[in-house]
Amino acid sequence: MSEHALHDLLEALRRLPGVGAKSAQRMAFHLLQHDRDGARRLAAALLAADQQVRHCRRCHTFTEAEVCATCLDPRRDGRQLAVVETPADQAALERSGSFHGLYFVLMGRLSPLDGVGVHDIGLAPLLERAGDGTVQEVILALSFTAEGEATAHVAGQALAARGIKVTRLARGVPVGSELEYVDLSTIAHALSDRR
Amino acid sequence: MSEHALHDLLEALRRLPGVGAKSAQRMAFHLLQHDRDGARRLAAALLAADQQVRHCRRCHTFTEAEVCATCLDPRRDGRQLAVVETPADQAALERSGSFHGLYFVLMGRLSPLDGVGVHDIGLAPLLERAGDGTVQEVILALSFTAEGEATAHVAGQALAARGIKVTRLARGVPVGSELEYVDLSTIAHALSDRR
Numbered sequence: 001m002s003e004h005a006l007h008d009l010l011e012a013l014r015r016l017p018g019v020g021a022k023s024a025q026r027m028a029f030h031l032l033q034h035d036r037d038g039a040r041r042l043a044a045a046l047l048a049a050d051q052q053v054r055h056c057r058r059c060h061t062f063t064e065a066e067v068c069a070t071c072l073d074p075r076r077d078g079r080q081l082a083v084v085e086t087p088a089d090q091a092a093l094e095r096s097g098s099f100h101g102l103y104f105v106l107m108g109r110l111s112p113l114d115g116v117g118v119h120d121i122g123l124a125p126l127l128e129r130a131g132d133g134t135v136q137e138v139i140l141a142l143s144f145t146a147e148g149e150a151t152a153h154v155a156g157q158a159l160a161a162r163g164i165k166v167t168r169l170a171r172g173v174p175v176g177s178e179l180e181y182v183d184l185s186t187i188a189h190a191l192s193d194r195r
Numbered sequence: 196m197s198e199h200a201l202h203d204l205l206e207a208l209r210r211l212p213g214v215g216a217k218s219a220q221r222m223a224f225h226l227l228q229h230d231r232d233g234a235r236r237l238a239a240a241l242l243a244a245d246q247q248v249r250h251c252r253r254c255h256t257f258t259e260a261e262v263c264a265t266c267l268d269p270r271r272d273g274r275q276l277a278v279v280e281t282p283a284d285q286a287a288l289e290r291s292g293s294f295h296g297l298y299f300v301l302m303g304r305l306s307p308l309d310g311v312g313v314h315d316i317g318l319a320p321l322l323e324r325a326g327d328g329t330v331q332e333v334i335l336a337l338s339f340t341a342e343g344e345a346t347a348h349v350a351g352q353a354l355a356a357r358g359i360k361v362t363r364l365a366r367g368v369p370v371g372s373e374l375e376y377v378d379l380s381t382i383a384h385a386l387s388d389r390r
Contacts, residue, residue: 003264005240005247006257012240015233017225018218025283030212031241032248032257033302038210043241045200045207046226046234052200053227062201062227069198088220107228 006032058129060122061087061105070103077101079136083126083155085109085143093141101139104129109142109151118154126155130164137165144171201227253324255317256282256300265298272296274331278321278350280304280338288336296334299324304337304346313349321350325359332360339366 006028013024031039055061056068063069070076080101084090085108093099106121130138138159142148156166171189173182182190201223208219226234250256251263258264265271275296279285280303288294301316325333333354337343351361366384368377377385 003248003257003259005244005259008236009240009244012233012237015230015237016222018221022283023213026213027211028244029281029283032244035210036245038207039241039245041203042207042210043238043245045204046238046241049200049204049223049227050231050234050238053198062198064198064200086224088217088224 055107056105059103059105060107060125061090061103075100078134080139081130081135081137082139082141084141085148085151089141089143099139104138106142106151106155109147110154111147121151123155123158127158127162130159131162135164137167140166140168142168250302251300254298254300255302255320256285256298270295273329275334276325276330276332277334277336279336280343280346284336284338294334301337301346301350304342305349306342316346318350318353322353322357325354326357330359332362335361335363337363339364 009028010021010024013019013027014021019027031042052064053062054064056063056065056071058067058071061068061070077100080099081104082090082093082099082101083104083106084093085106087105090103090105093103104122104126106123106126108116108121110116110118110121129135140152140156142152142155152168156168159166170193171186172193173179173186173190179187204223205216205219208214208222209216214222226237247259248257249259251258251260251266253262253266256263256265272295275294276299277285277288277294277296278299278301279288280301282300285298285300288298299317299321301318301321303311303316305311305313305316324330335347335351337347337350347363351363354361365388366381367388368374368381368385374382
């Protein structure tokens with residue numbers, strides 16, 4: 001076989017999340033047959049991102065500067081700090097347009113089965129960040145999954161032990177959904193948290 | 196915003212087939228947070244493949260040599276030529292272990308709606324290849340989709356007009372399937388081609 005380059009490309013594509021053997025083949029075929037320019041651009045973008053993207057010193061999200069644009073924005077309310085799992089979650093909160101405080105991005109969540117423990121998520125930096133004297137409330141905007149709940153539990157306890165006010169997102173019936181199709185656990189939470 | 200590198204990476208990932216905004220975000224996050232080495236490897240593999248991978252002069256498949264290993268294999272029977280749409284289809288035929296002839300890879304199929312016409316698939320090279328004096332039978336191993344059928348029709352007529360024997364894969368009930376769940380068109384074909 002003299003097809004090392006093609007083989008290496010398939011292997012490298014398969015390392016992407018959600019990409020199996022068939023998808024990798026389809027991607028490689030598409031790039032080599034129809035979009036060579038796209039292949040070169042993706043290579044350049046990967047190298048540039050690897051070199052330039054790092055973590056914001058304050059909120060830990062991806063940024064190319066020392067401190068990200070959100071943390072530097074003087075219009076944001078530094079008294080509220082929302083803790084999210086990923087930049088994607090942060091972006092979702094931003095799109096809702098209902099939060100004007102600052103963020104702390106854990107870049108993960110507790111997942112003992114995958115070997116992600118308390119030290120792998122940025123718990124110590126979060127405690128330091130939340131204790132800056134300005135933060136009055138930490139909003140744990142974490143997923144309502146088993147792993148998100150565990151993360152919220154650990155982070156909430158550690159923050160509360162330092163006397164910081166901790167809240168979580170409300171659990172309840174999603175906007176636009178019919179009660180008939182909402183799962184029972186959500187209905188139970190919506191009932192007990194009724195207002 | 197000072198996040199050009201991240202933005203460019205997301206855009207480049209979205210150009211891959213089957214990758215939308217959410218998948219691109221997940222891939223970028225994974226590479227930057229958990230697999231920087233994978234990002235660099237993918238970049239290197241893309242550049243190497245772009246520089247080294249070209250088309251086999253005989254069968255048109257991807258190769259890094261002038262002529263691919265399959266075409267050079269003296270144990271293969273040059274009297275039979277299987278026409279396939281993509282290298283993936285060729286690989287599927289190879290895995291079946293039931294074909295020992297040579298291949299011609301069209302690298303596509305007729306698709307007028309997508310602007311893929313007769314000149315975009317390698318019909319002229321196929322006619323030249325099939326007329327080398329050794330080929331006695333051209334097996335059209337194309338998809339049984341509307342586009343594959345159209346491709347087979349055009350290629351079959353052009354080959355037959357040159358006096359070359361043309362056959363197609365049998366249509367019928369897949370191995371391991373229960374008749375009850377096979378679609379009606381397949382059953383009709385299996386009936387009319389019964390043996």
